[in-house]
Amino acid sequence: MESLYDVFRRRGYNRRDFLKSVLLLTASLGLPPSAFARAVKVLDLKPKPVVIWLEFQDCAGCSESFIRSTSILPSDVLLDYISLEYHETLMSPSGFYAEEAKKEAMERYKGEYILIVEGSITPKDKGIYCTVSGKSNVELLKEAAKDAKLVIAVGSCASWGGIPHAEPNPTGAIPVSQVLEGKQVVNIPGCPPIGDVIVALIMGLVITGKAPELDSFGRPKTFYGQTIHDRCYRRPFYNAGKFASSFDDESAKRGYCLYKLGCKGPITRNACATVRWNGGLSFPIQSGHPCFGCSEPDFWDRGFIYSPLSVVEGEFSWKTALAGLAVGTAIGTASALINRKLQEGK
Ligand code: SF4
Ligand code: F3S
Numbered sequence: 001m002e003s004l005y006d007v008f009r010r011r012g013y014n015r016r017d018f019l020k021s022v023l024l025l026t027a028s029l030g031l032p033p034s035a036f037a038r039a040v041k042v043l044d045l046k047p048k049p050v051v052i053w054l055e056f057q058d059c060a061g062c063s064e065s066f067i068r069s070t071s072i073l074p075s076d077v078l079l080d081y082i083s084l085e086y087h088e089t090l091m092s093p094s095g096f097y098a099e100e101a102k103k104e105a106m107e108r109y110k111g112e113y114i115l116i117v118e119g120s121i122t123p124k125d126k127g128i129y130c131t132v133s134g135k136s137n138v139e140l141l142k143e144a145a146k147d148a149k150l151v152i153a154v155g156s157c158a159s160w161g162g163i164p165h166a167e168p169n170p171t172g173a174i175p176v177s178q179v180l181e182g183k184q185v186v187n188i189p190g191c192p193p194i195g196d197v198i199v200a201l202i203m204g205l206v207i208t209g210k211a212p213e214l215d216s217f218g219r220p221k222t223f224y225g226q227t228i229h230d231r232c233y234r235r236p237f238y239n240a241g242k243f244a245s246s247f248d249d250e251s252a253k254r255g256y257c258l259y260k261l262g263c264k265g266p267i268t269r270n271a272c273a274t275v276r277w278n279g280g281l282s283f284p285i286q287s288g289h290p291c292f293g294c295s296e297p298d299f300w301d302r303g304f305i306y307s308p309l310s311v312v313e314g315e316f317s318w319k320t321a322l323a324g325l326a327v328g329t330a331i332g333t334a335s336a337l338i339n340r341k342l343q344e345g346k
Contacts, residue, residue, distance in 0.1 A: 004043040007080045025072050028196070028275065029204045029212070030222040039207045049206050050113040052105060052144060053087040056130050056137045057164045057173055058119030060089055061192040062155035069195030070279035078199060085113070088132075099133045106147060114202060115148035117141065117176045120157040120164045124172025138179055145180050150211055152186045153177065154198060159187035159218075160297040167301055177218060186211055187218040191294035194275050197223050217297075219269065228265035228291050231273035234258065247288065258285060262306035264293030 002010070008018040019040065026039050055063070067075055067090070084090060085105035086098065093101055105113065122129045127136025135143075145151050153176040156162040164173035177185040188198060201220060204212055212220040229235065237243070237257040244252040245260055257263070265273075268291055272283040284291055292305040303311070 056119035065192040120173035159189040263290035
């Protein structure tokens, strides 16, 4: 079977490109420099990782992000190197033949394959809102997860329920981990997540042979250990109290902090400010748009995306303001009544 280096060569890349990709990979995984030589050796010899990719309540945006990964492994090399045994959108067989291919892969690579799940799960009404080949999504997920080496929930829908889970959640959408209680699930949230992060985690599993270190929400610490705000290049403006107050004023042109335009960077854990998007080219804040916290649970229900965090989360909220207004009005009315009674001498 071809090694990763063989694939690079066949695709017209040289040894330098290969080493650069492996270096980027080990660095992005937070592995020590000593791991580089081992990674080169492993990726020269190890067989392709087998991946089964299931899509449930999703928009296929996570798949789009994955196949456009560029900085860690060029996308043409990636799809050649990973043995993607089942992916409804990318595979050429369909219907009966696609389902047979999945069944065969699950038997042949029992205990060895990586199961990637995109989209939320809908158990409501016996799962009728998402079925494939007559089986409910819950049934399909449990069946594929049983013999998987590792389960990865890719995207905010699979990790938290995502947009389908937003109020009023008509299909009863829930995350993958809620169906697979007791089985380790690696969450890679984001709407979508960064393609390079998905690739790095798959390749990391090939190199180290084990799941990455996770936080209490099941997210890999390497990529979700810090907030966007922790690593944002606009942070000096935030610290200096310099904020853009509209998208087209002088302060926006000067690149001031986007907090007042609704930036949720201070509460959002993701690698956008460091890994960035499109081969490290940019990320929302660098393009002038506030982060709206797409990798956090319930980001869609958290209020208007352009409302500042202070309005959405606490220092000021409409609920608090209305409650305050009601209490203030009641106190005002009561004191006016008392004053009138006092003036009337009662
Ligand atoms: Fe923080 Fe957002 Fe301002 Fe960046 S733009 S410093 S993430 S509030
Ligand atoms: Fe999402 Fe914020 Fe990154 S909106 S893409 S987590 S900058």
